[in-house]
Amino acid sequence: MYFKLNILIGTMTGIAQLVAQEIELRLDGEGIAVDTMEMDELAPAVFDRDGIFLICTSTYGQGDVPDNAKDLYEALCTQRPDLSHVRYGVIALGDRTYAETFCFGGKRFDKILGDLGARRIGELMLHDASAGTLPEDEAAEWIEGWVALVDEQIRNEASRATAQS
Numbered sequence: 001m002y003f004k005l006n007i008l009i010g011t012m013t014g015i016a017q018l019v020a021q022e023i024e025l026r027l028d029g030e031g032i033a034v035d036t037m038e039m040d041e042l043a044p045a046v047f048d049r050d051g052i053f054l055i056c057t058s059t060y061g062q063g064d065v066p067d068n069a070k071d072l073y074e075a076l077c078t079q080r081p082d083l084s085h086v087r088y089g090v091i092a093l094g095d096r097t098y099a100e101t102f103c104f105g106g107k108r109f110d111k112i113l114g115d116l117g118a119r120r121i122g123e124l125m126l127h128d129a130s131a132g133t134l135p136e137d138e139a140a141e142w143i144e145g146w147v148a149l150v151d152e153q154i155r156n157e158a159s160r161a162t163a164q165s
């Protein structure tokens with residue numbers, strides 16, 4: 001099934017960007033139009049775009065979102081737009097060495113999007129940098145299952161809309 005995928009990247013040293021690039025490569029030719037955006041200077045209005053959203057972000061400081069994601073995250077928390085039309089997934093990059101705040105960047109986005117009415121598709125992908133695996137390899141595998149769930153969700157919503165009309 002055709003759909004549009006907006007990947008929003010929160011990163012400090014570019015690993016989340018590599019992950020997004022790998023996903024774009026994997027989905028090439030699968031009928032999914034991927035649009036990748038760094039979170040720098042994005043406002044909550046980005047969620048007015050068509051399609052499904054994938055948050056791909058690392059964690060810094062004391063379990064904070066990376067610097068380039070701060071403005072968007074804080075604007076969501078203060079402006080509190082209604083995001084009930086939004087369907088999203090999360091790839092959270094972190095390191096279990098930071099046991100108390102593991103993958104909090106992605107978890108924070110998941111919490112605020114959920115609070116604003118958006119619905120997550122599937123479970124979060126959590127990557128542990130101390131595990132010795134490459135996040136782009138894990139993401140390439142994870143994205144297959146996630147895209148199948150997105151397909152299912154789109155079909156279910158379309159058949160519910162037909163049944164109601």
Ligand SMILES: Cc1cc2nc3c(=O)[nH]c(=O)nc-3n(C[C@H](O)[C@H](O)[C@H](O)COP(=O)(O)O)c2cc1C
Binds near residue numbers: 013017101103
């Ligand atoms: C200074 C610093 C602080 C970090 N703080 C956390 C943290 O609190 N929790 C966590 O899970 N990972 C933390 N990390 C790990 C990064 O999120 C992880 O290495 C990630 O893959 C970096 O991706 P990026 O290059 O896209 O920013 C920290 C890394 C650094 C260098």
